[in-house]
Amino acid sequence: MLPVPELDLADVLAAVLALSLNAYVLFAGADFGGGVWDLLASGPRRNRQREVIAHAIGPIWEANHVWLILAIVLTFSCFPPVYARLGTVLHIPLTLMLVGIVLRGSAFTFRTYDSQHDAAQRRWGRIFSSASVITPILLGVSIGAVASGRVGGDTQGSFVQRFVEPWLTLFGLSVGLLTLVLFAFLAAVFLTLESVDRELCEDFRRRALACGVVVFFASALVLLLSPQSAPLVRGGLMDSPWALPLHLLTAVAAISVLAALWSRRYRLARLAVALQVSLIFWGWAMAQYPFLLPPNFTIRNTAAPESTLRLTLIVLAIGGLILLPSLWYLFQVFKTTPADPAGLPAEKSAARNEPSSF
Amino acid sequence: MPDLLAARSQMAVSLAFHIIFAVVGIGMPVLMVIAERRWQKTGDPIHLDLAKRWSKGTAILFAVGAVSGTVLSFELGLLWPGFMELAGGIIGMPFSLEGFAFFTEAIFLGIYLYGWDRISPRAHLWAGIAVAISGAASGIFVVTANSWMNSPAGFDLVGGRAVNIDPIAAMLNPMAFQQTVHMTLAAYAATGFAVGGIHAFLLLFDPTNAFHRRALTAALALGAPAAMLQPISGDLSARSVAARQPIKLAAMESHFETMAAAPLTIGGFPDPESGQTRYAIKIPYGLSLLAFHDPHAVVRGLQEFPREDWPNVPIVHAGFQVMVALGTYLALVSLWVAWIWLRRKDVVGSRWRLRAIALGAPMGFLAIEAGWTVTEVGRQPWIIQGVLRTADAVTPMPGLIVPFLLFTLLYCFLGVIVAWLLYRQIIRSPKSSEWSRVYVPGVARA
Numbered sequence: 001m002l003p004v005p006e007l008d009l010a011d012v013l014a015a016v017l018a019l020s021l022n023a024y025v026l027f028a029g030a031d032f033g034g035g036v037w038d039l040l041a042s043g044p045r046r047n048r049q050r051e052v053i054a055h056a057i058g059p060i061w062e063a064n065h066v067w068l069i070l071a072i073v074l075t076f077s078c079f080p081p082v083y084a085r086l087g088t089v090l091h092i093p094l095t096l097m098l099v100g101i102v103l104r105g106s107a108f109t110f111r112t113y114d115s116q117h118d119a120a121q122r123r124w125g126r127i128f129s130s131a132s133v134i135t136p137i138l139l140g141v142s143i144g145a146v147a148s149g150r151v152g153g154d155t156q157g158s159f160v161q162r163f164v165e166p167w168l169t170l171f172g173l174s175v176g177l178l179t180l181v182l183f184a185f186l187a188a189v190f191l192t193l194e195s196v197d198r199e200l201c202e203d204f205r206r207r208a209l210a211c212g213v214v215v216f217f218a219s220a221l222v223l224l225l226s227p228q229s230a231p232l233v234r235g236g237l238m239d240s241p242w243a244l245p246l247h248l249l250t251a252v253a254a255i256s257v258l259a260a261l262w263s264r265r266y267r268l269a270r271l272a273v274a275l276q277v278s279l280i281f282w283g284w285a286m287a288q289y290p291f292l293l294p295p296n297f298t299i300r301n302t303a304a305p306e307s308t309l310r311l312t313l314i315v316l317a318i319g320g321l322i323l324l325p326s327l328w329y330l331f332q333v334f335k336t337t338p339a340d341p342a343g344l345p346a347e348k349s350a351a352r353n354e355p356s357s358f
Numbered sequence: 359m360p361d362l363l364a365a366r367s368q369m370a371v372s373l374a375f376h377i378i379f380a381v382v383g384i385g386m387p388v389l390m391v392i393a394e395r396r397w398q399k400t401g402d403p404i405h406l407d408l409a410k411r412w413s414k415g416t417a418i419l420f421a422v423g424a425v426s427g428t429v430l431s432f433e434l435g436l437l438w439p440g441f442m443e444l445a446g447g448i449i450g451m452p453f454s455l456e457g458f459a460f461f462t463e464a465i466f467l468g469i470y471l472y473g474w475d476r477i478s479p480r481a482h483l484w485a486g487i488a489v490a491i492s493g494a495a496s497g498i499f500v501v502t503a504n505s506w507m508n509s510p511a512g513f514d515l516v517g518g519r520a521v522n523i524d525p526i527a528a529m530l531n532p533m534a535f536q537q538t539v540h541m542t543l544a545a546y547a548a549t550g551f552a553v554g555g556i557h558a559f560l561l562l563f564d565p566t567n568a569f570h571r572r573a574l575t576a577a578l579a580l581g582a583p584a585a586m587l588q589p590i591s592g593d594l595s596a597r598s599v600a601a602r603q604p605i606k607l608a609a610m611e612s613h614f615e616t617m618a619a620a621p622l623t624i625g626g627f628p629d630p631e632s633g634q635t636r637y638a639i640k641i642p643y644g645l646s647l648l649a650f651h652d653p654h655a656v657v658r659g660l661q662e663f664p665r666e667d668w669p670n671v672p673i674v675h676a677g678f679q680v681m682v683a684l685g686t687y688l689a690l691v692s693l694w695v696a697w698i699w700l701r702r703k704d705v706v707g708s709r710w711r712l713r714a715i716a717l718g719a720p721m722g723f724l725a726i727e728a729g730w731t732v733t734e735v736g737r738q739p740w741i742i743q744g745v746l747r748t749a750d751a752v753t754p755m756p757g758l759i760v761p762f763l764l765f766t767l768l769y770c771f772l773g774v775i776v777a778w779l780l781y782r783q784i785i786r787s788p789k790s791s792e793w794s795r796v797y798v799p800g801v802a803r804a
Contacts, residue, residue, distance in 0.1 A: 058468075058472060059468040059469070059471070059472035059473070060468055062420070062421065062424050062464040062467065062468060063461065063464040063465045063468055065424060065425075065428070065464070066424075066457065066460055066461040066464055068428065069427075069428060069431055069457055069460065070454075070457045070458075070461070072431045072432065072435075073431065073450065073453045073454050073456075073457045074450075074454070076434065076435065076442050076446035076450060076453070077446055077447060077450020077451065077453060077454055078447070078450065079446075080442055080443045080444070080445075080446030080447050080450075081443055083435045083439075083442050083443075083446060084435060084439035084440070084442050084443040084446075085439070086435060087432070087434075087435025087436045087437075087439045087442070087753065088435075088439050088753055088754065088755060091436050091753065091755045091761075094432055094436060095436060095761050095764070098428065098429045098432055099764065099765075099768060101425055101428055101429075102425040102426065102428075102429060102768060102772070103768075104425075105421050105422075105424060105425040106421060106422050106425060106772055106775070108421070109417065109418055109421035109422070110418070110775060110779060112417075113414060113417065113418050113779055114779060114782075115782070159756060159757075163755060304446065304447030304450070304523070305447060305521075305523045307523050307524060307525065308447040308448070308450060308451070308523055308525050311451055311525045311526065312450060312451065312454055315451060315454045315455055315458070316454070318458075319454070319455070319457070319458030319461075322458060322462055323458055323461050323462065323465075326461075326462055326465045326466065326488075327465060329465075329469070330465045330468055330469055333469055333473055333476050333477060334468075334472065334473075334476070
């Protein structure tokens with residue numbers, strides 16, 4: 001049923017690029033989502049919620065962040081004109097996103113290592129969590145601009161027409177909202193596994209269930225706006241031969257997440273939510289194929305010469321041999337047993353100079 | 359402010375800020391590993407305390423380095439899309455390799471910082487070693503990309519487009535070796551002296567503190583050898599500049615007229631209009647000797663080249679003087695330290711030596727900033743030497759003064775916070791009395 005396209009080297013690299021973005025969305029997305037729940041922490045256990053979040057993302061957020069750098073590097077090595085165009089048309093949202101990335105990472109680290117007084121903790125916490133909200137929105141706005149064909153199209157005219165209108169659209173904002181909500185959803189589901197404390201698990205379970213419903217409405221909003229704003233991607237998502245199986249699979253994943261959360265099978269929920277978010281991501285990526293920036297920049301007409309692509313693939317293979325076992329080890333060390341920050345042994349708190357309470 | 363100047367200023371601010379954290383990411387892991395290894399070998403708890411304190415400082419600095427590095431990877435496209443469109447396919451490879459090296463560094467730093475009681479001591483030490491190796495590797499890869507901008511290789515330019523691309527030849531460009539060696543040594547020397555200098559300063563007030571004594575010794579074990587090797591590497595670099603970027607060399611040396619047996623110009627204020635350098639010391643044959651190892655060699659002067667190809671001579675000359683002066687100071691102090699170490703196995707000894715080391719604390723980093731000013735400003739008006747002019751690579755986006763000011767303010771803010779946190783963490787928080795009761799051999803001589 002599925003037509004097998006003639007894959008060449010450039011397609012393979014575009015797929016790797018999409019894979020690294022997919023990894024960024026899953027891993028770093030959950031870290032950003034953690035920041036959202038830090039902002040929305042509430043109830044009698046709000047300080048302990050924040051602690052679990054900090055504990056969950058502390059060892060891994062820097063590594064997770066590198067997926068974005070990998071995606072950027074692949075873009076400019078393998079598809080240089082795409083990178084040049086992104087940097088030009090999306091100058092404003094990408095600059096603001098960078099400010100968000102800088103503030104999120106630094107404020108999180110400053111909070112960990114600054115004085116444990118409430119005032120200092122609250123100050124850094126507020127910067128960390130608000131940057132965690134703004135950055136995903138801007139990432140989504142940029143993706144929405146690409147999908148709408150306004151980045152890869154002809155841009156002429158005034159400053160606003162060239163540098164603002166391509167991304168500041170209702171559709172772009174709806175994709176920004178969806179990105180934010182998806183990241184928060186990922187984080188809430190992942191956080192159910194981060195604490196041995198039953199009450200905290202319940203807190204995150206309730207948040208995940210609520211967020212799952214919001215995801216549905218945010219997706220519906222994007223779909224509703226897409227025929228007008230992103231006809232090419234919309235067409236791909238509706239008319240491709242893979243469209244129906246993809247939608248069915250996404251629906252199954254989405255229902256599985258909610259069902260697994262309902263029945264408190266958190267490991268299953270984690271798997272299903274990762275699948276659901278990845279399917280949404282790949283739906284966008286495949287609907288755009290063979291365009292990187294519709295309607296003018298395709299994979300083939302922007303690809304670097306064969307020699308570069310071949311070497312990049314070799315570098316990726318060798319790098320992967322080092323990277324994947326290292327990543328596996330990282331998650332093995334920190335993500336196999338849920339931690340209970342409140343019950344950490346004293347020596348451990350001292351070793352990390354961790355706050356015993358926020 | 360013209361957009362080109364704003365873009366260049368934003369890039370300069372971003373690089374000048376990031377380089378500090380990148381250098382720390384190369385140097386500090388080595389110090390953490392030295393301290394942890396010494397603790398595992400001797401059981402001396404001071405070394406464990408050192409390893410933990412240093413890793414805390416590294417955690418703060420690495421996080422800021424990671425995010426400011428991300429800014430740079432985007433800024434290449436946000437500010438210089440014309441450059442990346444031409445160069446992306448040619449020098450993407452070292453950036454991809456750097457991506458993986460940085461990935462490895464981030465992963466093992468996470469394990470190192472948060473894994474003290476989650477993995478075995480042996481695995482923990484190896485995680486630290488992995489951080490040190492991948493930190494050095496990522497620096498080396500990035501510098502090869504920069505050296506390609508100075509000595510482009512691995513492609514042919516046909517009608518404004520790059521053809522016959524050979525990314526390996528581009529990465530192993532003629533200046534790659536000299537620049538990577540110079541920068542790696544600089545990172546070790548700067549980190550070693552910054553850490554050693556801080557502890558030397560504190561020892562002036564608290565001479566018996568065993569914590570600071572151990573710290574000073576470990577930091578100089580890294581910084582002093584690097585600082586002593588740096589003049590040799592500097593000579594290699596200078597000669598490659600002389601051969602490949604004669605205009606840059608002429609600007610560095612404020613050398614206006616082509617001549618044989620050229621003198622070395624030290625200090626002074628070059629005036630590009632008159633071609634004179636006021637108040638400079640001239641050493642006969644010096645420049646010919648340094649640039650070509652031959653007192654009678656002909657050194658081409660700025661006036662041989664069209665004026666529109668000149669970099670800003672006063673800045674490049676001043677940057678070079680500052681770098682050489684600071685580097686020379688660190689090398690001399692290192693020789694002094696090494697001499698005492700060979701004779702007495704003790705680096706602390708005299709108060710004068712402590713003062714000299716403490717004075718060197720900021721010098722490595724200042725020398726790095728000055729040196730990168732020479733490299734980057736000296737390459738102007740080219741973004742890729744002889745291939746693409748900076749003015750032709752800049753984004754068409756107007757109003758670039760806004761992001762320039764935005765990032766400048768952001769980085770000033772972060773710089774102040776980081777300095778304050780490090781002060782709390784490293785300088786103020788180790789209670790001096792904590793380790794002062796520990797017996798330290800050699801104190802009596804002090």
